[in-house]
Amino acid sequence: MRQANRTFKVMRRSPYQALAATMAMTLTFFVSSIFIVLIIGGQIVLNYIEQRPQVIAFFKDNTSQNKIDEIITNVKNTGFTKDIKFVSKEEALAIYRERNKDEPLLLESVSADFLPASIDISVKRAQDIAEVTKVVKNQKEVERVITPENLVAQLVKWTKTLRTGGIIFVTTLMAISFFIIIMVVGMRIALRREEINIMNLVGATKWYIARPFFLEGALYGIIGSSIAILFIYALLLFYSPNIQNFLGPIQVFPIKPIFFLILWAAEAVVASAIGIVGAFIALYRYLKIK
Amino acid sequence: MIKFDKITKKFPSGQLALADIDVDIQKGEFVFVVGSSGAGKSTLLKIITREVEPTTGKIYFNGEDILKIPSHKLPILRRRIGTVFQDFKLLPTRTVFENVAMPLEVVSRKEAEIEREVASILEKVGLLEKASSFPAQLSGGEIQRTAIARAIISKPDVLLADEPTGDLDPKTALAVVELLEKINDDHKTIVIVATHNSQIVDHFKKRVLILEHGKLIKDEKQGKYATS
Numbered sequence: 001m002r003q004a005n006r007t008f009k010v011m012r013r014s015p016y017q018a019l020a021a022t023m024a025m026t027l028t029f030f031v032s033s034i035f036i037v038l039i040i041g042g043q044i045v046l047n048y049i050e051q052r053p054q055v056i057a058f059f060k061d062n063t064s065q066n067k068i069d070e071i072i073t074n075v076k077n078t079g080f081t082k083d084i085k086f087v088s089k090e091e092a093l094a095i096y097r098e099r100n101k102d103e104p105l106l107l108e109s110v111s112a113d114f115l116p117a118s119i120d121i122s123v124k125r126a127q128d129i130a131e132v133t134k135v136v137k138n139q140k141e142v143e144r145v146i147t148p149e150n151l152v153a154q155l156v157k158w159t160k161t162l163r164t165g166g167i168i169f170v171t172t173l174m175a176i177s178f179f180i181i182i183m184v185v186g187m188r189i190a191l192r193r194e195e196i197n198i199m200n201l202v203g204a205t206k207w208y209i210a211r212p213f214f215l216e217g218a219l220y221g222i223i224g225s226s227i228a229i230l231f232i233y234a235l236l237l238f239y240s241p242n243i244q245n246f247l248g249p250i251q252v253f254p255i256k257p258i259f260f261l262i263l264w265a266a267e268a269v270v271a272s273a274i275g276i277v278g279a280f281i282a283l284y285r286y287l288k289i290k
Numbered sequence: 291m292i293k294f295d296k297i298t299k300k301f302p303s304g305q306l307a308l309a310d311i312d313v314d315i316q317k318g319e320f321v322f323v324v325g326s327s328g329a330g331k332s333t334l335l336k337i338i339t340r341e342v343e344p345t346t347g348k349i350y351f352n353g354e355d356i357l358k359i360p361s362h363k364l365p366i367l368r369r370r371i372g373t374v375f376q377d378f379k380l381l382p383t384r385t386v387f388e389n390v391a392m393p394l395e396v397v398s399r400k401e402a403e404i405e406r407e408v409a410s411i412l413e414k415v416g417l418l419e420k421a422s423s424f425p426a427q428l429s430g431g432e433i434q435r436t437a438i439a440r441a442i443i444s445k446p447d448v449l450l451a452d453e454p455t456g457d458l459d460p461k462t463a464l465a466v467v468e469l470l471e472k473i474n475d476d477h478k479t480i481v482i483v484a485t486h487n488s489q490i491v492d493h494f495k496k497r498v499l500i501l502e503h504g505k506l507i508k509d510e511k512q513g514k515y516a517t518s
Contacts, residue, residue: 198379201339202440203369204396206362 007212007219010188017184018220024180025224025275026231028173029267033232035166036263041252042159046126048250049152054129055121055136056146063117063141071139072119078135080128085120092118116143126152174274181220181278182285185213189286196287210283217279221271229264291317291480292338292448297347299333299504307333308344309504317447318478320471322491324515325501331484332376334501335450338482339371340364352447369397372441372479374451378433380425386412386436387421393444407443415439415469431462435469442473448480449473455487463490488515 011018059068072084087095092115100106123132133147189196199209236243240253297311308330315321323331336342337349340356349356351367359367372393380389387408394404412418415435425433434454441449451470455463467483467490474481485491491498491514498513499506 194379195381198381198392199396200365201341201368201373201375201379202393202396203365203444205365208396208398 003212007215017187021180021184021220022224024177025220025271026227028177029225029228029271030231031173032170033228035170039163042162044252045250046155054123055132056118057136057142058116058118058144060141060143067141075121075135078132080123080132081121082124083122087118087120089115089117126156178274178278181217181275182282185217185279185282186286213279213283214276217275218272221275222268225267225271229260233260291315291352293350295348297344297349300345306504311506315480320474320481320496322496322498323482323484324486324491324498329501330504331501332452335452335484338450339368339373369444370446371448372446374437374441374454376452378437380436382425385422385424386417389436390439390443411439411443430458434466438469451483453485454483455485455490491515
């Protein structure tokens with residue numbers, strides 16, 4: 001407790017160094033949080049698309065039920081599908097009527113014979129859409145195939161890019177924070193050299209001397225990551241109506257408080273680890289005591 | 291209790307600080323180490339705390355070879371040795387109380403114990419009223435007594451004092467050494483004082499080790515200050 005008080009005192013005495021270290025940590029973990037939220041958001045959108053029928057194959061008029069069953073078996077055998085649903089001409093008409101119930105003109109002359117039977121296929125992973133589409137298209141009884149393949153491919157590509165870019169960017173920021181911590185703790189050691197020297201001579205252990213510096217490094221991490229989480233929480237709270245509006249039926253909000261709690265805990269652990277390791281390197285580099 | 295066994299210290303610059311020192315100091319002894327500047331007095335004291343390591347030779351404390359103590363156990367040795375440094379080494383940003391409390395803080399003693407023991411030691415050295423003062427607000431004698439209080443707060447087996455009377459007037463210097471003598475008498479603490487104050491040495495009639503260019507030229511039980 002005495003050492004914790006002394007650490008706070010030292011931080012207060014040179015507030016600009018403390019501020020620089022805390023701001024570097026805040027920026028690092030604010031940007032990390034943004035990337036994490038974007039990556040998780042992208043995954044939610046992908047999951048949403050994956051849960052919907054991603055491939056719809058329409059059959060030619062004279063296709064027999066036996067042939068349709070055979071095609072369904074072939075598609076199932078690829079191992080990529082999660083669910084295959086047969087939609088008969090009658091069911092297609094019912095869907096058509098439901099969708100156009102407010103437009104009587106469109107309903108007048110349409111009968112089941114006008115609409116083709118189809119199968120709605122859901123795949124296990126978005127990446128498998130192309131393979132399933134290829135199998136379906138090869139069936140001569142299939143007249144037309146509708147697939148959001150390009151959209152999904154784009155989404156997968158963006159998510160991957162976001163992940164890679166995020167990792168590179170966040171790692172760079174973490175490295176900057178790490179070096180700032182080394183520099184700040186190094187300056188603290190230089191400022192307290194006389195005190196450290198006396199403590200050493202009156203019988204303080206290395207651990208006793210080093211503890212306040214570890215504590216300081218960890219504090220920068222915890223304070224920085226906490227501020228970052230508060231920022232990201234406020235930002236998401238403020239923009240949630242706009243984001244939800246943009247996403248349409250894909251339900252992302254409200255984000256459960258537990259998500260922020262877990263994010264904060266994880267970031268606080270990583271941030272304090274950066275602070276402690278930074279302090280350790282500074283101590284190893286500058287604290288030459290016998 | 292402290293045994294120097296053929297201790298030689300040669301600094302990287304080539305300067306010979308100590309040469310073949312053989313000395314045995316027993317529990318309860320009061321020893322003056324005298325000699326002119328550069329004779330090796332401070333180096334001799336620093337070897338006891340292993341602030342400086344000898345080039346050759348061995349040094350024993352209570353039968354234990356100090357040089358073989360692993361570095362993580364050095365603090366345990368240093369807690370048994372109190373030091374009054376030549377330049378005092380008091381922290382200017384800490385009060386007298388906080389400076390004196392430092393050896394107890396580093397061993398994580400409880401707040402209440404520290405309060406009690408520091409007050410008691412400050413009373414002993416006559417500085418209780420100055421407990422809240424900073425070193426800059428003290429006289430030379432008071433600074434020296436603060437340094438002594440810090441050196442003895444953890445009840446060490448050995449007290450080393452490097453030029454404790456350095457810039458003090460004769461009366462204050464005498465009072466400071468009387469205080470060291472009292473500590474020696476009361477607790478049978480070994481007191482080793484490095485000094486070039488001949489009046490003090492001659493007044494107290496204690497054991498005197500005379501160093502000259504790093505060599506021990508005289509070791510007398512009730513010696514006098516006399517360098518060639």
